[in-house]
Amino acid sequence: MSDRSPVRSTLSxxxxxxxxxxASSAPCADVAFAAAPxxxxxxxxxxxxxxVLPQGDMTYxxxxxxxxxxxxxxxxxxxxxxxSIGFHPYYQLSDSPRDEWQLTVGARTHWLLAQNKxxxxxxxxxxxxxxxxxAASLRAADLDDVFGDLVRDGQGRATMAIVGKSQRLDLVxxxxxxxxxxxxxxxxxxxxxxPMAGITDAINLAHKGQYKELxxxxxxxxxxxxxxxxxxxx
Numbered sequence: 001m002s003d004r005s006p007v008r009s010t011l012s013x014x015x016x017x018x019x020x021x022x023a024s025s026a027p028c029a030d031v032a033f034a035a036a037p038x039x040x041x042x043x044x045x046x047x048x049x050x051x052v053l054p055q056g057d058m059t060y061x062x063x064x065x066x067x068x069x070x071x072x073x074x075x076x077x078x079x080x081x082x083x084s085i086g087f088h089p090y091y092q093l094s095d096s097p098r099d100e101w102q103l104t105v106g107a108r109t110h111w112l113l114a115q116n117k118x119x120x121x122x123x124x125x126x127x128x129x130x131x132x133x134x135a136a137s138l139r140a141a142d143l144d145d146v147f148g149d150l151v152r153d154g155q156g157r158a159t160m161a162i163v164g165k166s167q168r169l170d171l172v173x174x175x176x177x178x179x180x181x182x183x184x185x186x187x188x189x190x191x192x193x194x195p196m197a198g199i200t201d202a203i204n205l206a207h208k209g210q211y212k213e214l215x216x217x218x219x220x221x222x223x224x225x226x227x228x229x230x231x232x233x234x
Contacts, residue, residue: 066172066230073224075217082203083215083223086181086196091171093164095233098189099139104161105130107147107180111199118201119146121210142186146199148179148213160193166233171195176225178213195227 055076061068075081093101110126111119126147130136150158156175161168173180173195179202181194198206198214205211217223 065232066228068226068228070226071224072222073217074222075219078219080216080218082206083217084196084198084202086194086198086200087227088183088192088194089229090190090192091162091169092190093162093167093169095167096165098184098191099137100164101138101191102163103130103136103138103182103184103191104159104163105133105136105147105180105182106151106158106160107133108149108151109147111146111148113144113146117144119199119205119211121205121208123148138184138191140186141184143182143184143191146179146181146196148199150178150180162191162193164233168232170228170230170232172228172230174225174227176215176223177227178215197223197225 055074057072059068059070059072061070069087071085073083073085105126107126109123110129112122112124114120126133129145150173152158152175158173158177158180160171160173160180162171171193177195177197179196179199181192181196181200183192183194184190196202199211202211202214206214215223
């Protein structure tokens with residue numbers, strides 16, 4: 001298994017459960033989670049430091065044949081706050097072996113990585129790793145890779161897809177997700193397609209001038225975005 005030193009939040013879904021729910025007569029369902037803003041006093045050598053944490057809300061909505069994961073972050077501090085969140089959902093198709101799955105990657109660039117899996121700041125065309133990114137075979141693939149310059153539709157959304165014999169998952173990223181990480185370890189029967197607001201280590205790379213897409217929230221401002229999971233053929 002490849003080194004997973006960069007830490008990202010973990011979120012997993014049961015595609016069969018989602019598909020069963022979407023097939024039911026219920027028009028939609030919302031489940032919301034919220035974290036209230038908190039002030040923390042921490043002692044340090046130069047005195048007390050006050051950390052004002054952002055408020056974050058996540059809503060899961062099943063509607064129109066898709067699961068929407070909507071995230072809202074509000075900056076309660078007096079300074080601009082960088083945003084570089086990401087999700088780590090695992091997916092699995094049950095109609096065919098993993099080596100028979102095909103992957104559609106709606107991106108134009110592949111970030112080169114250092115040994116610790118952090119981007120070096122250099123990129124290459126996606127065709128260097130996937131000759132045909134619209135139909136990339138997972139056979140014998142061992143992936144832990146970062147992609148950017150996402151291919152957008154008229155609404156600014158980018159689509160990735162995992163395709164089996166008859167089952168398919170379309171993974172749609174809203175415009176504020178600027179990158180995607182794909183983790184598919186060899187000899188494991190799953191794949192992770194990870195929506196990222198910025199590439200791995202985006203804040204440090206932006207500080208070095210090697211990353212230009214880092215987003216920030218103005219004082220009192222809000223960042224919000226969704227990604228969608230749409231199963232078919234299950």
